[in-house]
Amino acid sequence: MSSTTTADLLPAPVRQPNAVVLSYSELLKAVRAEGLLERRVGFYVTVFSALVTLLAGTWVGFAVIGDSWFQLIIAAALGVICTQLSFLAHEAGHRQIFASRRANDWSARLLATSVAGISYSWWEQKHGAHHNHPNVISKDPDIKTNALVFHTEAAEKRQGRFSFLTRKQGWFFFPLLMLLGISLQIDSIRYVFGRSKVAHRWIEIPILVVRLSLLPALAFTFLPLGMAFAFIGVQIVVFGFYMGASFAPNHKGMPVLPADSRVDFFSRQVLTSRNISGGRFMDILLGGLNRQAEHHLFPDMARPQLHRAAVIVRRYCDKHGIPYTETTLLASYGIIVRYLNEVGLSAGRHFECPMATVTRRY
Numbered sequence: 001m002s003s004t005t006t007a008d009l010l011p012a013p014v015r016q017p018n019a020v021v022l023s024y025s026e027l028l029k030a031v032r033a034e035g036l037l038e039r040r041v042g043f044y045v046t047v048f049s050a051l052v053t054l055l056a057g058t059w060v061g062f063a064v065i066g067d068s069w070f071q072l073i074i075a076a077a078l079g080v081i082c083t084q085l086s087f088l089a090h091e092a093g094h095r096q097i098f099a100s101r102r103a104n105d106w107s108a109r110l111l112a113t114s115v116a117g118i119s120y121s122w123w124e125q126k127h128g129a130h131h132n133h134p135n136v137i138s139k140d141p142d143i144k145t146n147a148l149v150f151h152t153e154a155a156e157k158r159q160g161r162f163s164f165l166t167r168k169q170g171w172f173f174f175p176l177l178m179l180l181g182i183s184l185q186i187d188s189i190r191y192v193f194g195r196s197k198v199a200h201r202w203i204e205i206p207i208l209v210v211r212l213s214l215l216p217a218l219a220f221t222f223l224p225l226g227m228a229f230a231f232i233g234v235q236i237v238v239f240g241f242y243m244g245a246s247f248a249p250n251h252k253g254m255p256v257l258p259a260d261s262r263v264d265f266f267s268r269q270v271l272t273s274r275n276i277s278g279g280r281f282m283d284i285l286l287g288g289l290n291r292q293a294e295h296h297l298f299p300d301m302a303r304p305q306l307h308r309a310a311v312i313v314r315r316y317c318d319k320h321g322i323p324y325t326e327t328t329l330l331a332s333y334g335i336i337v338r339y340l341n342e343v344g345l346s347a348g349r350h351f352e353c354p355m356a357t358v359t360r361r362y
Contacts, residue, residue, distance in 0.1 A: 023266055023320055024297070026267040027297070027316050028298075029060070030316075031145045031312055034308065036301060036309050037300070037305075038302075039099055039302060040305065041098065042306050043304050044088065044096075047088065048085075048360070051081055051085055051360075054081055055078075055081050055085075058074050058077045058081065061074050061077075061290045066222075067223065069227065069230075071223060071227060072230060075230075075231045075233075075238070076234055076235070076238045078238075078239075079235045079236070079237070079239035079241075081240025082235075082239050083238075083239055084287065085111055085116070086112065086115065086116045086118070087287025089107070089108045089111035089112040089116065089244075090108070090127075090287065091287070091302075092104045092107040093105070093120065093123070093124060093127070094299045096299075096301065096303065104195060105120075108120055108124075109121075109204065110207070113207040113211060114211050116184070116239070117184075117188070117211045117212050118184050118188045119188035119191050119198075119204050119208065121191070121200065121204060122187060122191035122192070124139045124199075126142075130272050131296060134251055134272040135236060135257055136257045136258075136259060137153060137259045137260065139259060142247075145157075147169075148169050148173065148176065148340060149344070150252065151256045152258070158344075166246065167344045167345055169344045170336070170341035171341070174241075174245075174333075175249070177245060178240055178241050179240060180240035180241070181236040181237065181240025181241075182236055182240065184240070184243070185212060188208060189212075192204050192205050192208065195312065215235065217230045218325040239287075246289055247288075247289060248332075249276055249286075249289075249292075249333065249336070250273060250274060250292040251274065251292070253274070253336045253339035254273065254274050257272070267272060267322055269293065269303075270317060270323075271322065273293040273295075273296050273325070274293075274325045274327065274332060274335075275294075275310070275326040275327075276289075276292075276326070276327065276328065277295055277326050278328070280307070282329065283304075283307065287301035288306055291309070293310070293313055294306045294309040294313055
């Protein structure tokens with residue numbers, strides 16, 4: 001849900017650019033000539049309308065089902081729909097939907113806070129840093145060390161009671177995703193109530209408070225105590241797992257760059273990104289995140305255009321000998337689990353950047 005655009009990420013001019021650096025300018029001209037940077041507002045209106053209709057339907061189901069454990073199906077459906085609406089917030093934050101920056105920003109802010117219970121201001125600064133420095137140690141917040149470590153440099157520092165988790169962290173990856181939803185909401189609350197400067201703080205705070213209070217209020221008002229706890233738990237677990245399982249395949253297990261690396265924009269975005277095959281079905285399931293290389297190269301490109309851009313990007317990568325990674329969703333999860341376990345087992349060894357052999361070429 002970052003406000004980063006293609007223009008924001010254009011590489012800084014250099015005196016003697018190499019062929020790869022120049023290729024991004026050529027690539028940008030090619031996708032623009034194909035009309036792939038044009039807005040597709042109709043598509044997003046249709047998707048939003050369908051999701052709102054489904055959301056209304058779940059609450060009708062909630063009212064009709066009443067005191068029944070079938071309410072957990074409603075809770076799971078709410079988790080899925082909230083994630084799908086969060087994809088739209090992410091796309092609005094990237095200015096993929098409207099021509100107006102203001103319309104995009106407010107759409108993203110209202111969707112993120114009122115549907116996902118996440119501060120748009122918090123997500124914007126975090127996600128913007130990720131797009132500028134994907135998989136760069138100390139610069140990409142998405143590989144910041146928390147419960148999991150994503151590179152051997154961090155694994156070396158893990159000692160004591162955390163060392164067992166680190167050695168086996170790949171197996172804990174999916175269970176931990178179930179906690180992501182509540183983690184995102186807690187981080188958002190800490191951010192908007194913290195001392196940092198927060199854009200539109202006094203708009204986000206009341207919306208977040210209402211959103212995070214309303215679901216428990218409805219559950220505990222209309223459902224028995226145990227069922228209410230289960231309802232809230234299922235909704236937040238499904239939401240967090242779906243979000244995490246959608247974003248994780250994009251970069252986890254891909255090459256990691258040291259903080260002082262100097263890699264051109266085109267190479268950095270493609271080499272650290274993984275696309276997920278599966279066609280239009282996967283476009284819907286993952287909200288366009290399956291076309292990750294294209295999304296990073298053209299962050300303001302509308303979702304329906306990404307599959308056409310992928311053909312052009314792959315051709316440019318072949319031309320310049322840059323690895324273009326695409327695999328299935330299940331295979332990507334296997335790669336992530338193995339990678340995390342390998343990083344954990346490498347604790348204590350000398351750190352050698354996985355990008356070293358690649359970046360020496362540029």
